[in-house]
Amino acid sequence: MAEESSKAYQPGTVESRWYSKWVEADCFRGNEQGKGEAYSIVIPPPNVTGILHLGHVLNNTIQDILARRARMEGKDVLWLPGTDHAGIATQSKVEQKLRKEQQKTRHDLGREAFLENVWEWKEEHGGIIIEQLKRLGCSCDWSRERFTMDENYSRWISKIFVDLYEEGLIYRGKRMVNWCPRSLTALSDEEVIMKSQKKSKLYYIRYRVAGEQDRWVEIATTRPETLMGDTAVAVNPKDERYADLVGKMVIRPFPEKEIPVVADDHIDPEFGTGVLKVTPAHDKADFEIGVKNNLEIIDVFHPDGTLNEHAGPEFEGMDRFKAREAAAEKLDAMGQLVKVEDYENSVGFSERADVPIEPRISMQWFLKYPCTKEAAEAVANGDITFRPAHFKKTFAHWMEGIQDWCISRQLWWGHQIPVWYRKEKADELKNRESLDASSAGSDIHVGIEPPEDEENWVRDDDVLDTWFSSWLWPFATMRNSDEESSATLEKFYPTTDLVTGPDIIFFWVARMIMAGYRWQGELPFKNVFFTGIVRDKQGRKMSKQLGNSPDPLDLIADFGADALRFGLLRIAPSGTDVKFDDSQIKEGRNFATKIWNAARYREMQGELKGAPGTPSIYALDILSKLETLQKEIEQSYADYKFNEVAQLLYEFWWSNYCDWFLESAKGDFGDDADPEARDTTLAVMDAVLERFLMLLHPFMPHITEELWERSGFNEKHDSEFLMNTAIPETPAFEGISREMMAQASESVAAIYESVSRVRNLKASYGLAANKDVKFIIDPEGGSFDECDVFARLVGAKEITIEPGYEAEKGVPVSICAIGKVYLPLDGLIDVEAEKERQGKELKKAQEELKKVVAKLGNENFTSRAPAHVIGEMEERKQHWGNRVEELKQMLGNLG
RNA sequence: GCGCGAGUAGCUCAGCGGUAGAGCGACUGGUUUACACCCAGUUGGUCGGCGGUUCAAUCCCGUCCUCGCGCACCA
Numbered sequence: 001m002a003e004e005s006s007k008a009y010q011p012g013t014v015e016s017r018w019y020s021k022w023v024e025a026d027c028f029r030g031n032e033q034g035k036g037e038a039y040s041i042v043i044p045p046p047n048v049t050g051i052l053h054l055g056h057v058l059n060n061t062i063q064d065i066l067a068r069r070a071r072m073e074g075k076d077v078l079w080l081p082g083t084d085h086a087g088i089a090t091q092s093k094v095e096q097k098l099r100k101e102q103q104k105t106r107h108d109l110g111r112e113a114f115l116e117n118v119w120e121w122k123e124e125h126g127g128i129i130i131e132q133l134k135r136l137g138c139s140c141d142w143s144r145e146r147f148t149m150d151e152n153y154s155r156w157i158s159k160i161f162v163d164l165y166e167e168g169l170i171y172r173g174k175r176m177v178n179w180c181p182r183s184l185t186a187l188s189d190e191e192v193i194m195k196s197q198k199k200s201k202l203y204y205i206r207y208r209v210a211g212e213q214d215r216w217v218e219i220a221t222t223r224p225e226t227l228m229g230d231t232a233v234a235v236n237p238k239d240e241r242y243a244d245l246v247g248k249m250v251i252r253p254f255p256e257k258e259i260p261v262v263a264d265d266h267i268d269p270e271f272g273t274g275v276l277k278v279t280p281a282h283d284k285a286d287f288e289i290g291v292k293n294n295l296e297i298i299d300v301f302h303p304d305g306t307l308n309e310h311a312g313p314e315f316e317g318m319d320r321f322k323a324r325e326a327a328a329e330k331l332d333a334m335g336q337l338v339k340v341e342d343y344e345n346s347v348g349f350s351e352r353a354d355v356p357i358e359p360r361i362s363m364q365w366f367l368k369y370p371c372t373k374e375a376a377e378a379v380a381n382g383d384i385t386f387r388p389a390h391f392k393k394t395f396a397h398w399m400e401g402i403q404d405w406c407i408s409r410q411l412w413w414g415h416q417i418p419v420w421y422r423k424e425k426a427d428e429l430k431n432r433e434s435l436d437a438s439s440a441g442s443d444i445h446v447g448i449e450p451p452e453d454e455e456n457w458v459r460d461d462d463v464l465d466t467w468f469s470s471w472l473w474p475f476a477t478m479r480n481s482d483e484e485s486s487a488t489l490e491k492f493y494p495t496t497d498l499v500t501g502p503d504i505i506f507f508w509v510a511r512m513i514m515a516g517y518r519w520q521g522e523l524p525f526k527n528v529f530f531t532g533i534v535r536d537k538q539g540r541k542m543s544k545q546l547g548n549s550p551d552p553l554d555l556i557a558d559f560g561a562d563a564l565r566f567g568l569l570r571i572a573p574s575g576t577d578v579k580f581d582d583s584q585i586k587e588g589r590n591f592a593t594k595i596w597n598a599a600r601y602r603e604m605q606g607e608l609k610g611a612p613g614t615p616s617i618y619a620l621d622i623l624s625k626l627e628t629l630q631k632e633i634e635q636s637y638a639d640y641k642f643n644e645v646a647q648l649l650y651e652f653w654w655s656n657y658c659d660w661f662l663e664s665a666k667g668d669f670g671d672d673a674d675p676e677a678r679d680t681t682l683a684v685m686d687a688v689l690e691r692f693l694m695l696l697h698p699f700m701p702h703i704t705e706e707l708w709e710r711s712g713f714n715e716k717h718d719s720e721f722l723m724n725t726a727i728p729e730t731p732a733f734e735g736i737s738r739e740m741m742a743q744a745s746e747s748v749a750a751i752y753e754s755v756s757r758v759r760n761l762k763a764s765y766g767l768a769a770n771k772d773v774k775f776i777i778d779p780e781g782g783s784f785d786e787c788d789v790f791a792r793l794v795g796a797k798e799i800t801i802e803p804g805y806e807a808e809k810g811v812p813v814s815i816c817a818i819g820k821v822y823l824p825l826d827g828l829i830d831v832e833a834e835k836e837r838q839g840k841e842l843k844k845a846q847e848e849l850k851k852v853v854a855k856l857g858n859e860n861f862t863s864r865a866p867a868h869v870i871g872e873m874e875e876r877k878q879h880w881g882n883r884v885e886e887l888k889q890m891l892g893n894l895g
Numbered sequence: 896g897c898g899c900g901a902g903u904a905g906c907u908c909a910g911c912g913g914u915a916g917a918g919c920g921a922c923u924g925g926u927u928u929a930c931a932c933c934c935a936g937u938u939g940g941u942c943g944g945c946g947g948u949u950c951a952a953u954c955c956c957g958u959c960c961u962c963g964c965g966c967a968c969c970a
Binding site: 007008009194202203219220221222223234267268271272273274275276277278283285286343344345346347388390391393394397398401502505533537539559570571576577579581583584586587589590591592593594596597598599600601602603604605643644647650651658659662663666667669670756759760762763764766767768769770771792795848851852855858859860861862863864865866868869872873876 | 897898899900901906907908909913914917918919920923924925927928929930932933934935936937949950951962963964965966967968969970
């Protein structure tokens with residue numbers, strides 16, 4: 001055994017020590033040659049710039065639990081880790097640094113030099129999160145760590161781009177896209193989040209009808225700053241108020257111009273005045289009206305959201321929100337601002353940059369999704385299981401309304417689009433309205449490799465959306481792009497479980513399923529487990545601004561990684577959000593200490609001196625409960641109910657093992673105890689601890705591995721790590737029949753129930769802590785031979801067995817499963833107090849009895865309820881009936 | 896507007912047809928053969944409202960209210 005243990009568990013050194021040992025012994029490596037059943041997970045690759053937050057902790061702890069549990073079930077496990085290059089996030093971080101340190105923009109450096117900077121930054125600061133995952137205890141196969149911009153991975157991206165292009169699914173076109181004026185790039189629909197704006201304004205403005213004296217059309221708009229780009233106003237064709245206007249012209253106030261009035265079904269006559277100003281360049285719906293009516297498209301914004309020359313000299317260069325006010329003021333000055341109302345609407349924001357996006361027409365690459373049918377079916381028919389299941393609906397809904405994916409980004413950091421244009425025709429080609437494989441011709445090269453005479457070609461500037469690389473993750477991490485297959489892929493693909501947040505169901509999960517079918521011909525994973533979102537105590541999302549996001553590393557430093565893992569998992573139900581409170585982590589720490597001390601108590605008893613004999617009823621009882629625990633845990637794992645597993649482990653250890661079993665067993669370690677009983681009880685304690693450590697290990701890997709060694713279990717298992725030890729199906733303690741356990745459990749349940757009653761009795765007489773009290777038991781069935789343990793558990797000096805004992809009037813008594821337990825109090829008898837106490841008990845019992853009697857007296861019940869329920873009721877009636885009788889008799893004796 | 900989820904003890908949540916549960920908190924008492932990061936005990940609930948199905952509803956159905964999320968619309 002190791003050196004003497006300290007009173008409190010010290011996670012710091014223990015955790016790092018074991019993590020190093022596991023890594024040194026190569027415990028995490030996924031063995032593709034293994035003969036066992038394969039179990040695999042690919043990590044949702046965190047941003048390479050990222051740092052660990054509680055969401056990661058939850059997510060990765062679940063993955064680690066699954067991986068460790070699978071190993072202990074004897075499976076060959078691969079948990080494949082890696083990071084994501086995170087286009088916009090990483091690029092902005094480096095740009096920020098450049099601005100701060102050198103007052104330069106990326107354009108000052110040029111593409112090549114800038115990218116060098118990003119790579120440098122990545123080498124230096126990237127992957128912090130990987131180290132943090134190690135602190136958490138994650139058992140990833142680090143030898144296979146991947147990065148989405150690894151050489152092989154990047155070749156994959158080009159390959160699939162070429163595949164999809166040649167298939168006609170990738171095309172280029174001028175479309176209205178979501179434009180981020182801060183990041184200066186297009187975004188996909190998924191990267192835009194609608195936020196409701198409580199403080200918007202609705203401006204009512206009026207345009208004069210051309211050629212008529214003093215006739216005006218009133219228009220309601222939230223965006224007067226786009227007025228200069230108006231090329232029409234529109235009304236609903238059925239709107240009689242404006243019927244005569246259609247086809248006429250109105251005068252746009254500035255720059256002053258006659259624009260037509262058109263009719264379009266899209267206009268809601270109920271909204272505002274029923275007249276819409278049409279700005280085809282800055283609104284999706286307006287764009288469509290523009291196309292239908294062949295309207296001119298005037299873009300009045302620069303890419304950064306300031307107004308351009310089309311807005312006129314007084315607005316040029318002005319920010320869009322400033323311009324909104326300025327335009328309203330100008331209209332007011334012209335007498336064309338009728339009124340301004342407070343208004344609430346939703347505006348699309350860039351998810352990353354957190355600024356309102358602009359709908360903008362630009363040249364972008366798009367993808368028509370492949371294998372949508374296969375993907376939708378796989379989830380609908382259950383080939384891929386979603387947990388919680390209701391996310392199937394969310395998924396199906398999105399798949400139904402699926403839109404082409406804008407995959408090009410106007411960034412530098414990322415996978416540059418593998419398209420080259422012949423130099424002398426580059427300008428024309430880059431501006432061609434639409435482009436795809438069928439129309440491209442030989443002046444365009446799309447390939448994994450550049451054209452041979454690369455000097456005569458110009459490469460497309462754009463890079464691909466980061467998610468365009470993420471959707472290949474499950475297989476591109478397992479084989480090279482030029483290989484048909486690989487040993488890893490053969491063994492571990494499709495992966496078993498995917499653990500992720502529901503917020504990226506469209507970004508990532510859905511697309512991975514399509515990619516899996518497209519390039520591997522099968523699903524990428526069998527189960528998807530969606531975690532909840534970790535929120536603060538008040539239910540708010542964790543955010544930097546609110547400062548409500550605790551640093552997991554601080555929590556690990558204060559309480560230990562095991563405490564963090566256990567504490568968080570115990571309160572993390574599947575499917576609903578987690579309200580985080582660090583008192584829960586404290587509980588995890590307390591639990592670790594509890595286990596530590598119970599193990600220490602065992603350690604203090606020393607070695608066995610002889611062979612164990614037949615266990616006591618208490619020992620048999622705890623063995624029985626251990627068996628139940630193992631079964632229940634198995635079921636909870638099968639249902640992916642991790643919080644339930646944690647709760648079962650917690651209750652078993654703290655309540656059943658420590659509070660009940662250990663306390664009842666202490667008598668076996670006294671100086672005058674029977675040596676065989678001592679050895680037997682120690683053997684049972686060892687057996688229970690050993691099995692319990694196995695069951696707990698996935699949740700609290702470090703402390704369990706430490707105690708595994710300290711308790712000498714590793715020696716018993718050929719010096720094997722706990723993490724590599726398979727959990728046996730066989731009972732923890734040999735040679736005990738099911739009947740023995742069942743019988744013992746029944747007796748023990750009666751004793752424990754009685755102990756609680758007697759403790760209660762003591763407490764109600766203010767004697768809870770008094771160990772000098774004596775009890776007299778009139779035992780049920782005439783005998784009771786567990787006096788020693790009973791006395792220990794209730795805290796009594798002496799217990800006398802007196803069958804048929806007739807107590808003096810007013811002696812407090814408790815009617816228990818083991819019999820009547822009297823508490824003779826010399827000279828302290830208070831008849832009234834005892835009357836009151838028992839009167840209360842009687843009342844309770846009578847109420848219960850009444851309920852049962854009423855039920856059994858109801859013919860509807862007795863004729864229709866199933867037999868076992870009626871039987872149960874009969875039993876209950878018997879029980880409460882007896883109790884009422886006994887209590888009545890007791891009260892009668894009191895007079 | 897459509898869809899999803901949640902509403903159970905002061906707090907965080909289990910339970911999802913057959914006696915309302917746990918942990919924390921609060922309160923009382925306690926250093927006992929490990930642990931005060933501990934032990935014992937107590938307190939605390941018309942299971943969001945209203946209807947319905949059923950012998951029986953926290954649980955199933957309908958409806959309404961409150962909160963959260965997703966999608967669509969938003970001039």
